Amino acid sequence: MNPRKVTDGVFFVGAPDWDRRLFDALIPLPEGTSYNAYLITGQEKTALIDTVDPTKWEVLKAYLEKVNNIDYVVIQHVEQDHSGSLPMVLEKYPNAVVIANSKAKELILTHLHVPEEKIQVIEDGDKLDLGGLTLQFIFAPWVHWPETMLTYLPERKLLFTCDFLGSHLATSSLFIEDERLVYLGAKRYYAEIMSPFRNLIKGHLEKIKKLDIDMIAPSHGPIYQNPDFIIEAYEEWISDQPKNIVLLPWISMHGSTQAMVEYLTSKLVEKGVEVQPYDISKADLGELTMATVDAATIILAAPTILTNMHPMAELVAYWVSILRPKAKAYGFIGSYGWGGKTLETVKSLFSGIKADFFEPVLVKGLPTQTDYEALDKLADAIVEKHRVLGLLP
Numbered sequence: 106m107n108p109r110k111v112t113d114g115v116f117f118v119g120a121p122d123w124d125r126r127l128f129d130a131l132i133p134l135p136e137g138t139s140y141n142a143y144l145i146t147g148q149e150k151t152a153l154i155d156t157v158d159p160t161k162w163e164v165l166k167a168y169l170e171k172v173n174n175i176d177y178v179v180i181q182h183v184e185q186d187h188s189g190s191l192p193m194v195l196e197k198y199p200n201a202v203v204i205a206n207s208k209a210k211e212l213i214l215t216h217l218h219v220p221e222e223k224i225q226v227i228e229d230g231d232k233l234d235l236g237g238l239t240l241q242f243i244f245a246p247w248v249h250w251p252e253t254m255l256t257y258l259p260e261r262k263l264l265f266t267c268d269f270l271g272s273h274l275a276t277s278s279l280f281i282e283d284e285r286l287v288y289l290g291a292k293r294y295y296a297e298i299m300s301p302f303r304n305l306i307k308g309h310l311e312k313i314k315k316l317d318i319d320m321i322a323p324s325h326g327p328i329y330q331n332p333d334f335i336i337e338a339y340e341e342w343i344s345d346q347p348k349n350i351v352l353l354p355w356i357s358m359h360g361s362t363q364a365m366v367e368y369l370t371s372k373l374v375e376k377g378v379e380v381q382p383y384d385i386s387k388a389d390l391g392e393l394t395m396a397t398v399d400a401a402t403i404i405l406a407a408p409t410i411l412t413n414m415h416p417m418a419e420l421v422a423y424w425v426s427i428l429r430p431k432a433k434a435y436g437f438i439g440s441y442g443w444g445g446k447t448l449e450t451v452k453s454l455f456s457g458i459k460a461d462f463f464e465p466v467l468v469k470g471l472p473t474q475t476d477y478e479a480l481d482k483l484a485d486a487i488v489e490k491h492r493v494l495g496l497l498p
């Protein structure tokens with residue numbers, strides 16, 4: 106298999122993973138994903154940028170069949186879906202030097218057990234001359250591990266961004282064919298992996314906007330020939346301004362909490378607020394996570410079971426709390442039978458979040474007229490909050 110030409114001296118040697126259905130043993134992948142590796146052939150030296158997930162080593166190996174020599178393997182990110190085939194690459198090319206920053210070196214040693222002497226440590230801004238082509242390293246810590254770096258190829262105005270700006274999409278196309286599909290795959294990727302680091306991402310985005318870029322080659326998903334498409338999407342996602350949306354993850358065993366959710370949803374919709382309800386027992390956690398990127402308010406709804414909040418709701422509450430979304434207000438509604446510590450659990454899970462908390466609405470059994478009135482008050486409080494945020498007239 107011949108490496109696939111991206112531009113002069115730059116070839117794609119990565120692997121789509123059509124059948125992968127779960128990322129990080131957590132997030133569903135309706136469109137699969139890919140692990141992109143790139144071969145850069147200068148007049149004097151050849152470099153491989155990243156490798157592939159070890160399950161796809163055979164694909165990379167087939168691309169490298171006729172490649173006699175690799176001088177450098179640049180490791181932009183040590184997570185195994187990109188570096189996991191490094192030991193196999195080094196076995197095939199024993200003289201190859203691994204190019205990594207000092208943090209990446211540490212992680213390569215602990216995660217891949219590559220011999221230390223194979224690794225050459227570089228600094229932020231360092232350049233590697235391949236003969237007519239230059240690799241320039243730009244450190245981008247915490248997108249999304251501490252060692253992440255990007256690589257700029259000025260002669261081709263091409264930026265390799267590793268996980269940053271990537272999308273979950275398995276495709277046989279090198280370049281984007283369907284922007285809508287890539288947008289959703291990139292948002293799914295951003296929501297899970299990048300959104301907790303959005304304040305740092307702002308700085309990295311500003312840095313790369315200063316570069317002269319014609320193409321962005323990420324490590325997941327197709328290559329962007331229109332860099333503005335993904336840069337503008339990221340600018341919207343990382344902005345502090347949420348949208349006029351209430352994210353409402355809910356679960357219900359016998360319909361009481363569900364009745365509350367349906368009532369609150371209809372009241373909010375009546376008042377001009379968009380509601381995104383997700384039945385936690387069936388929802389795609391990736392879609393729910395994507396909704397956290399935009400929502401101004403998050404209301405969790407769950408019944409009590411064995412003295413505490415329903416465990417699937419607890420998982421979602423915990424997940425939302427560690428994602429640290431931009432939502433400005435939170436709330437809890439739910440039904441119980443006789444007692445328990447659901448509310449204490451909610452408070453403790455959300456204790457680290459800096460946002461407003463609405464008065465919770467807890468109902469004994471099926472909601473009564475008085476309970477629906479409490480939900481009316483909650484809807485009014487949400488609408489008022491969205492007005493203050495400038496999201497509603």
Ligand SMILES: Cc1cc2nc3c(=O)[nH]c(=O)nc-3n(C[C@H](O)[C@H](O)[C@H](O)COP(=O)(O)O)c2cc1C
Nearest residue numbers: 357358359360361362408410411412441442443444
């Ligand atoms: C397995 C199970 C355990 C429950 N444990 C408690 C409990 O410890 N404390 C309590 O107040 N209610 C408990 N309940 C009662 C429910 O919280 C109550 O019926 C509630 O109205 C259910 O809301 P839902 O219809 O939204 O599922 C339990 C119900 C079930 C099915």
